[in-house]
Amino acid sequence: MRLAALTLILPALVATDTTPPTAPAHLEAGALTCESVTLTWSAATDDVGVDAYDLYHDGQLVTSVPGATTSATLPVVGGATWGWYVNARDAAGNVSQAGPTVSVTPPFCEEDDQAPAAPTGLTGRASGTTATLSWRAATDNVAVTAYVVYRGGTAIGTVTGSAATPPATAFTDSGLQPQTRYRYAVAARDAQGNISARSATVAVTTGASCTNAVCGTTLVTTETDLPWGLVQLPDGTVLYGRRDVFDIIAMDPDGGNKHSIGIVPGVQGTNGEGGVLGLAVGPDFTTDRWLYIYHTSATDNRIVRIRYDTELRTDTVEVLLTGIPRNKYHNGGRLRFGPDGMLYAAAGDGQDPDQAQDLGNLGGKVLRLRPDGGVPGDNPFAGSYVWSYGHRNPQGLAFDSQGRLWEQEFGNNVMDETNLIVKGGNYGWPACEGTTGDCAGEGLVAPVRTYPVASASCSGIAIVRDVLYIACLRGARLYRAVISGDTLTDVQQHFVGTYGRLRTVEPSIDGNLWLTTSSGGDKDSVPNNSNERVLKVTVGR
Known part of the structure; x- marks a missing residue:
């Protein structure tokens, strides 16, 4: 992270150079391995001089290099697709617009075709119209990085993690129909997409009415943008x-x-x-x-x-x-x-x-x-x-x-x-x-x-009614937290992996929520290259 002094920069002290450099051009990726990639680009121009280049992927600053440099070798993660780009910066702190984006998908360091073992010990319980599942962690020759949750044979959620931070072994399924019997199973997945057999199923019967934080979800419309x-x-x-x-x-x-x-x-x-x-x-x-x-x-x-x-x-x-x-x-x-x-x-x-x-x-x-x-x-x-x-x-x-x-x-x-x-x-x-x-x-x-x-x-x-709802993109979930004084309490997670990346949550005039997805095409400006949903979420009273 590039640090800055916390002392306020008042307008009178701002440098007289206010012209940013041009955007770096001709970005190329080479020397790709499972651990690194080398990026090269054409030098930007500036009315005074380019002082540094800031290298990003997908909005995250990774590193900065001196302005005389037009290449850098950067760490990558095998199998993870990242969009790399470069900004130029001058000595006065003016930053250019981003240069072109290059998408890079590194190979895995070792091919792995062995699936994880199936999860065991799946249990479930109902509270109102919400089902809560838990299971024992599955094993894998490398690492389990996700669990896929099935309801009635259809995947309805994904609990994600990484080799360093294993995924959680619990899932909450909200907004179910009252007095209805549901059957669940769970499968484990590794980083290379190998997926286990499904666990033994467990049956959960919901209560007579919703007594939960989330009582139902309705698909209102789909959208191509x-x-x-x-x-x-x-x-x-x-x-x-x-x-x-x-x-x-x-x-x-x-x-x-x-x-x-x-x-x-x-x-x-x-x-x-x-x-x-x-x-x-x-x-x-x-x-x-x-x-x-x-x-x-x-x-x-x-x-x-x-x-x-x-x-x-x-x-x-x-x-x-x-x-x-x-x-x-x-x-x-x-x-x-x-x-x-x-x-x-x-x-x-x-x-x-x-x-x-x-x-x-x-x-x-x-x-x-x-x-x-x-x-x-x-x-x-x-x-x-x-x-x-x-x-x-x-x-x-x-x-x-x-x-x-x-x-x-x-x-x-x-x-x-x-x-x-x-x-x-x-x-x-x-x-x-x-x-x-x-x-x-x-x-x-x-x-x-x-x-x-x-x-x-x-x-x-x-x-809504002093409950904070937070829509998450990479986390693909909706956080719910009760506002209590200056703190947030009773923090819950809903729709984990159910609808993919969530962008916007807004109150409806009847005291519920609107929720939108952002599952594709959100890292470019190409119109109508998405497959999105606008949902209505009924929340508990």
Whole structure:
């Protein structure tokens, strides 16, 4: 991790060089083994000089090399497909846009065609309409890295791990039908895809009614593009943005009458995670009809509003805020109106970590603005949209019943974090990732909870009746936690591997949840190359 001083970088002290280098070109991968790959690229140019190159895969910074270097040998994991790319950085800290991406899948160090032994000791119990399974760990000649859970002969979940961190031997199946008998089995899988015979089956009969946290899940619609931002209007209409198509979809709560209401003007992808991102409507929507949109343009990320009246009235577009840094990844993008009537936005660091500590820059911040785009007079830094800073790539915002703002943030390669946002707070990035790194700086706000990146990489959050729900991508699960004072208690995991990568969770107007997937095509800007779902989740009372 590239460290930065925690001392505030005030606008008056920012270097006079504000021009970033060009993006490095012609990236190639060679000398690939099961343990390493050598990347080479063409030198970037800069008006002063390139000081360093930052090498990433899939949004994670791996290492940095001097600006005179145009190659690097990097560690890989056999069988793991990673998308590598390079950013150039100058001495003033300006970071280029990402260069081209090269996908690399290393071979395994040794071929393994031996399947694990079948799991044993499978047991199950029902509580209301939830079944909880447990079993004894299976054995393998190398290592068991996952368990596949079957219900009635169909795979309904995957518990993942690694050779270093074995997968858990338990699974919770939520939202089942009452008074119904279900039969389960489990199989073990290794890193090379060899899968064991299934365990002996176990039967579980659910109770008469739901007494659980999650009571049911309904598939509302499928989608060929990535549903990123989602909001339900007071009349029940659901709007969601298609990230790479750049339009907004409207539908009835049951998925009927689904149609595009128009293209958002001025959007451009990043060959990564940019596009049409967060959506929000204000407390006066029934009269003002403003739809607020966070999107990527050719030069930045920005917040606009457009009136919606059965269609997107693009003739009314108003640009409220520009200049939020953009890059291939780390664009942030979530919007949320607070109980104070102000609009809050989660802004990523644009793959330039130092921007998170720069109060003269909008990157790596939670921003607060008036609905008309003005700066609220009670923001912590005079004339600034910055509400909190020291964030890496925040994508989740939600308010609890006390009016407190909770935030979800991607870590680099160690920890994700859930934060309780305080006015003017410094959350430590890039010196501090979760609770690792240099986290002892004066005034730093510690996260409420952290999660290993491998079981998290969480994006959207929602709060319903002071219960926090967290949708996770790499972790492919929905966390549920009860807000108790300044802490999170009774933390549960639902849908582990059931629906794949989860992007967005939003409250529905009937007190339940909307949930969207992000299972494919989410690391490029190609439209309609996904196979996604919009789900309605019924939660317990």
